Every structure is written in C-alpha cells, then in structure tokens.
Amino acid sequence: MIPASTVPRLIGSVAYSPNVVTVWEGMRAYFTGTDTPIDFVLFSNYGRLVDALIGGTVDLAWNTNLAYVRTLLQTKGACRALASRDTDVVFQSVFVSRAGTGFDGLEAVRGRRLALGSRDSAQAAILPLQYLHEAGIGDDDVTLMRIDSDVGKHGDTGRSELDALRAVLDDRADAAAIGVNTWQAITRGEIMTGAIESFWMSPEYSHCTFTALPALSTEWAEAWLADLFAMDWENPDHRAILELEGLRRWVPPNLDGYGSLIAAVAEQGIPDRW
Amino acid sequence: MVNHGLVLDLIDRLGRIPAGSTVTLDVMSGTADAGEIADNIDMIATWCRASGNALVESRHDAVVVRHGRSPDTLAGLHPDQVPGTRLWMYTNFDCNLHCDYCCVSSSPQADRRALGADRVARLAEEAEPAGVRQLILTGGEPFLLPDIDELVASCTAHLPTTLLTNGMLFRGARLERLRRMDRERLTLQISLDSATPEQHDAHRGPHSWERAVAGIGLALDEGFDVKVAATLPAEQTHEVAPFKAFLGTLGIRPENQVIRAVAHQGAAHDGIELTVESLIPEVTITADGVWWHPVSATDASQFVRREIFPLADAIADVRRRFVRHREAADRAADWFPCS
Known part of the structure; x- marks a missing residue:
C-alpha cells in the first residue's frame, strides 16, 4: 500500500477538444480520493508534451x-506504456469511397x-x-491529397478526416483513409448508406497510451x-469521464x-x- | 437529395464545443426544396439518436443539436419533486372565508365547481399505477362539501392522503364526517398564519385565528396527524421562530410545520411571481381540467389540458412540458452566459 501523498503526480495531455478539461478535472477529482493523487497540465501539441515528459x-x-x-x-526504448483505453488496443484505419464505386481492396486506389x-x-x-506500401503501392502510384487540418494533434480532433470525407463526397477525391472512430461516428444510424462505404479495413493496432x-x-x-483500472463504467461519476474520453474501461497496453x-x-x- | 456533408459539418462543430453546449446547423444548405430540407433534418435526427447527441430543436431552416445527451431533467429533481409524485385535487372552490391572499380567489361567493365524488374516486384509483405516491385534497374549504368523508375515503383506500382545511368547521355533521375519516392514512393540514390573532385575522377575517387554533386542538384530540401551514408575505418567512415555538406548544411536530410565501395569484395583490418557467409543477386537478400547480389553479397561463383521464396521460403531459421548459431555459443560458 502506498502511503497517501500530499504531492500529486503531474499528467500531461493535449487539448484537442474543449472536453479535455472536463475529462481531466474529472480524473483529478477521482484520483484525489485515492492514494495516488494527480494533477494535470494541457499542451497545445504532442511535440511539446513529449518534450515535457522527457x-x-x-x-x-x-x-x-x-x-x-x-x-x-527518443528514450532509446526506456519509456514505459502503462495503460490504454479498451478502444485503443483494437484501433483500425478504414479506406472509404463513394458508395457504388466498386472498390474492393487497396489495389483499387492505384492511379x-x-x-x-x-x-x-x-x-x-x-x-x-504504410499499408499501401506493404501492398506494393508506392506514393507515386496514387495521387495523394494531404489535408493537414490539425497538425500537432496527431489527428485527435478528427477534423482532417472529416475534411477528407468531404473531399470524397464532393468528388475531389476517389477515396479517403480515416480512423475507425471517425468511421463509426459518421455511420451511426446507417445514415451514410448509399453515400460512402468502406472497402478496406486495416489489421488492429494500438493507439493512445499513458507513457x-x-x-x-x-x-x-x-x-x-x-x-485507474478500478474506474467502473457502472459508476455514474466514473462513467461521465469514461464516456467523454471514449472508453468503457482502462486496460493494459x-x-x-x-x-x-x-x-x-522508420x-x-x-x-x-x- | 439528402446532403450527407451536413453530418460531417455537425460532427466537426460538435467536436469544437464542450459536452452540454449546442450548435445551430443550417439544414437548407443552398436548397429551397422543402422535401430535401425535411430529408436533411431526418438524417440529422437519425444520427443524433444513434450517436448519443440530442436534437433539441428543429426549425424550418435549421436544427439545434446538443453535444451529448440532454441532461435528464426529471432525474435531476429530488424524488419528491418529480411531477406527478403528488397529485393535488381541488374538491371545490367555495369557502367560508374570504382571505385576501387566496391564490384561487375562494370565498363564500365563489362558485363551488366541485370535482365530484366520481372523478375523485377514479383519480384515486388511477393514481398509484400512474406513479403517484400521495394524494392531496384542497379547496376552497373541503368541509363545506356534504360528501367530503366519502371523497377522503376513496383516496385513503389507495394512498396516503392530506386534506387541507381551515379547521373552522368541525362541528355537528361536519365533525361526524371528520370522525369517519381514516386516521392511519389521512393527514389534516390546517391553515394558521401567526402565533397571535392579529396577523391571521387581518387576512382571514375576525375570530378566524381562535377557531383555527381550536380546530387544530380538536383534530389532535381526535387522533389525527396534523400539519399546520402558514401563508406569509415573503419578507416575513424567515422571522418565524416565535410562530414555530407557538406551534410546538400546540403539539405540532417541527416536520409538520409548513411555512410558505404569499404568491401573486388569485386574490393576492402582490407576492412572489410564479410562472411555468420558474415553478416545478405539481399536477393539479380541478373540475375544469389539469393545471400546472395548485398555487395557480385559476391562472389561464398555467392551464395544461381539459382532459383529466387517463391520469397517467395528464401526468405525462405535465412532465413533457416541464422538460421542454427546462431545456428552453438551458438553451437561453447558453445564449446568455452570466460571466
């Protein structure tokens, strides 16, 4: 048992949405009632956050x-990943196109x-x-439209992915690559049926983690x-935080x-x- | 043709605001076609339902969407305050007194407008299944009714009941009616405004204080649970220690001492202003229909509906309106931040 500490440990996070403040205020309140209190500081981008950690x-x-x-x-492998959201350990990228284009795999984007x-x-x-390269499709084999809407936040805002989808809807692009969280968000209620469809989903990979x-x-x-792992979805106070941060439970990375x-x-x- | 880009715009804008805030989204998006606009609204509504965001308002040209679910207005209330937990019934509007602050202008000259035994019985029967936990009978002066004991019996047969009275008519046949009431299930709430006659009588009429105090004593002697309710100008509601001490000497327990402010309703020339926007409703039934609250049961702006039955529908209607008012107030707060 760790004795109660009067000095909270400091957690850094990036302010990618106004809700981040609510999330971390909630986390701080939750950990105040434990033997491992925390405080937090928000950064405008992940470069700064990593610098602050190191x-x-x-x-x-x-x-x-x-x-x-x-x-x-940067730490030559010395850092440790401690915990992730349940949604982080099953993350995927999704390739989408307008419905009815007949795209059926990565090869379809060639040209x-x-x-x-x-x-x-x-x-x-x-x-x-990377997936395109592994499939033998080089950068010169496709016309890439990079939409750098939220550089510094590693895509957290989702804004660039929404812009990529708009490009597909507006016929400025034939396909777009987005995260599975954005794909799930836009297809709620199956409203995109007949407009946009996915034609390839990546293997699962890991996303965010406490470092x-x-x-x-x-x-x-x-x-x-x-x-952290004791936070409980069934507890309304915990749930309010978990829901905003997009998870049901914290898991090992x-x-x-x-x-x-x-x-x-590399x-x-x-x-x-x- | 539906514009799917609207959903992308909506997700983008919701991501830029804190949970609980709202965005207004133009759903015309360059089209004047009513069918297309309706399709856009349907699509947004479908997405909101599936994504856990709340479509709080739909206009001809725009929708208002709250980031996240709207707070559960009813869940935020104390359980006793949830509309429909208590059901008020105005048995009649005539009264032996002519109080100058009566919220429904009762007096000896007022029309009776009796709710009637049949409707009271049916309300009592439907109450518990509709979620009501307590029945409250008020007037006017209910003891003017020759069948008040039957009305009370039909209520106490189903739920704990409170009967509001001025306590001045416990004589003869009326006393016999009182004695027939169920002491286990009935609480009598008797009106008394002050520890001495002057203030009470000034509003309620000469000698009314003396008779009310006598009525309180009689009801206690008869073995009834007795509450005493005082109606005071708002500025006096915090100066009640002597009055409460007096009630203690009468044998009224602290939890049975009710102090309330005069409302600017009915016969009252002034008092606190109560509107549907500012008042948590307590479902109230009169011979005319369903009202927002017993304090405003003659205020046309607080009339809810004419149909009393089924009672569950009437309660649901009041709850719906309450939630709508609260959501509108929340939206107004969004628009007019105080700091």
Whole structure:
C-alpha cells in the first residue's frame, strides 16, 4: 500500500477538444480520493508534451500512438506504456469511397486520388501509407491529397478526416483513409448508406497510451494503475469521464500493436519531433 | 437529395464545443426544396439518436443539436419533486372565508365547481399505477362539501392522503364526517398564519385565528396527524421562530410545520411571481381540467389540458412540458452566459 501523498503526480495531455478539461478535472477529482493523487497540465501539441515528459516537467503523458513511438525512439526504448483505453488496443484505419464505386481492396486506389488526414495522424496518414506500401503501392502510384487540418494533434480532433470525407463526397477525391472512430461516428444510424462505404479495413493496432519514464517509481505506477483500472463504467461519476474520453474501461497496453507504426515511422522517415 | 456533408459539418462543430453546449446547423444548405430540407433534418435526427447527441430543436431552416445527451431533467429533481409524485385535487372552490391572499380567489361567493365524488374516486384509483405516491385534497374549504368523508375515503383506500382545511368547521355533521375519516392514512393540514390573532385575522377575517387554533386542538384530540401551514408575505418567512415555538406548544411536530410565501395569484395583490418557467409543477386537478400547480389553479397561463383521464396521460403531459421548459431555459443560458 502506498502511503497517501500530499504531492500529486503531474499528467500531461493535449487539448484537442474543449472536453479535455472536463475529462481531466474529472480524473483529478477521482484520483484525489485515492492514494495516488494527480494533477494535470494541457499542451497545445504532442511535440511539446513529449518534450515535457522527457524533460521531467510531467510524470506521465497521455500520448497518442505516434507520441508514444516518438518517446520510445527518443528514450532509446526506456519509456514505459502503462495503460490504454479498451478502444485503443483494437484501433483500425478504414479506406472509404463513394458508395457504388466498386472498390474492393487497396489495389483499387492505384492511379486514383486518395485523401489523407493530417500528416502526423497515424490512423489517417502514416499507417494508411504504410499499408499501401506493404501492398506494393508506392506514393507515386496514387495521387495523394494531404489535408493537414490539425497538425500537432496527431489527428485527435478528427477534423482532417472529416475534411477528407468531404473531399470524397464532393468528388475531389476517389477515396479517403480515416480512423475507425471517425468511421463509426459518421455511420451511426446507417445514415451514410448509399453515400460512402468502406472497402478496406486495416489489421488492429494500438493507439493512445499513458507513457512514463523510468524516473517514475514502479511502486507508485502500479498503485496508480490499480486505481485507474478500478474506474467502473457502472459508476455514474466514473462513467461521465469514461464516456467523454471514449472508453468503457482502462486496460493494459498492447505493445505488439505498435509494431506497424514503429516500422512506418522508420520507413517514412518521420522526424522525432513534430 | 439528402446532403450527407451536413453530418460531417455537425460532427466537426460538435467536436469544437464542450459536452452540454449546442450548435445551430443550417439544414437548407443552398436548397429551397422543402422535401430535401425535411430529408436533411431526418438524417440529422437519425444520427443524433444513434450517436448519443440530442436534437433539441428543429426549425424550418435549421436544427439545434446538443453535444451529448440532454441532461435528464426529471432525474435531476429530488424524488419528491418529480411531477406527478403528488397529485393535488381541488374538491371545490367555495369557502367560508374570504382571505385576501387566496391564490384561487375562494370565498363564500365563489362558485363551488366541485370535482365530484366520481372523478375523485377514479383519480384515486388511477393514481398509484400512474406513479403517484400521495394524494392531496384542497379547496376552497373541503368541509363545506356534504360528501367530503366519502371523497377522503376513496383516496385513503389507495394512498396516503392530506386534506387541507381551515379547521373552522368541525362541528355537528361536519365533525361526524371528520370522525369517519381514516386516521392511519389521512393527514389534516390546517391553515394558521401567526402565533397571535392579529396577523391571521387581518387576512382571514375576525375570530378566524381562535377557531383555527381550536380546530387544530380538536383534530389532535381526535387522533389525527396534523400539519399546520402558514401563508406569509415573503419578507416575513424567515422571522418565524416565535410562530414555530407557538406551534410546538400546540403539539405540532417541527416536520409538520409548513411555512410558505404569499404568491401573486388569485386574490393576492402582490407576492412572489410564479410562472411555468420558474415553478416545478405539481399536477393539479380541478373540475375544469389539469393545471400546472395548485398555487395557480385559476391562472389561464398555467392551464395544461381539459382532459383529466387517463391520469397517467395528464401526468405525462405535465412532465413533457416541464422538460421542454427546462431545456428552453438551458438553451437561453447558453445564449446568455452570466460571466
């Protein structure tokens, strides 16, 4: 049992939506009632957040998959992933086109116009290109339309993906690559039936994860994780936070799920800091 | 043809605002075709239902969507305040007194407008299945009715019941009617405004205080649970310690002492202003129909509907209107932030 501490650990997160404040105020309130209190600080972009983690300004970073991989590379593998959302360990990228185009796989985009999300979005730019490359489709085999609507936030706002979808609807692009969360959001109620359809879904990979450096004691981290995993969807107070952050429960990270992104970052020469 | 891009616009805009805030989305999007606009609205409504966002208003040219579900207005209330938990019935409007602040202008000259034994019995029967937990009979002065004991019996047979009275008529046949009432299921709520006669009599008439106090004593002696309710100008409602001490000497328990402010309704020339926007409803039935609240049962602006039955429908109607008012107030708050 960790004795109650009067000094909360500091968690860094990126302000990608107004609701982030509500989420972290809720998290802080929840952990105030535990032996592992936290406070939080918000950053405008993931580059700053990773810098703050490595610089010791924050104890933990709520990282995207790209931010985790960058931290991993900059710390030469010393950082640790601690926990993810249940939705993070089954993330996918989705290729979509107008309904009725007959696209039936990645090969269909050869020679076509493909809209991608922000260039630092793993789900809507980096990994889709990686999947194309693995399928033997090079950058010169498609006309790429990069929509950098929210660079710095690693696609978290979803804005660039919505812009990519608009490009498809407006016939400025033949296909778009988006994250499965955006795909699920736009297809609620099956309203996109007859307008947009998916023609390829990627294997599952890992997305966001709490990241710590070795300076954070294992004992504290384990106690904090026990408190984190105790958040309960059936508890209305917890649920309000979980719902806003897009999960039903916190889970251990799936480290294997970062392999495809690590390979993509290396192959595409993604810089350490963005 | 439906414009799917509207959903993309909506998701984008919702992502930029905090949960609980609203966005107004133009659904015409360059078209004047009424069918196309209706299709756009249908699509937005379908998406909102499926995505857990709330379509709170639909106009001919735009929709208002709340980020996330609308707060459950009823769940936010104390269980006792949920409309329909208590059912008020005006048995009659005539009264032996002519109080100058009566919220429904009762007096000896007022028409009786009796609800009647049949309707009271049916209301009592339908009440519990409709979620009502307490029945409250009021007037006018209910003891003017020759069948008040039957009305009360039909209520106490189903639910705990409170009967409001001025306590001044417990004599002769009326006393016998009182004695026939179920002491286990009935609470008598007797009106008394002050610890001494002056204030009470000034509003209710000479010697009314003395008779009300006597009525309280009689009801207690008869073994009834007795509440005492005072109606005071709002500025006096915090200066009640001497009055409460007096009620204690009469044997009225603290939890049975009710202090309420004069409302600007009925015969009252002034008092607190109560509107459907500011008043949590308490479903109230009169001979004329269903009203928002017992304090405003003659205020046309607070008339809900003529159809009393089925009672469950009447309660549902009041709840729907209440939720609508609260949502409108929330939207107004969105538009007019105070800081």
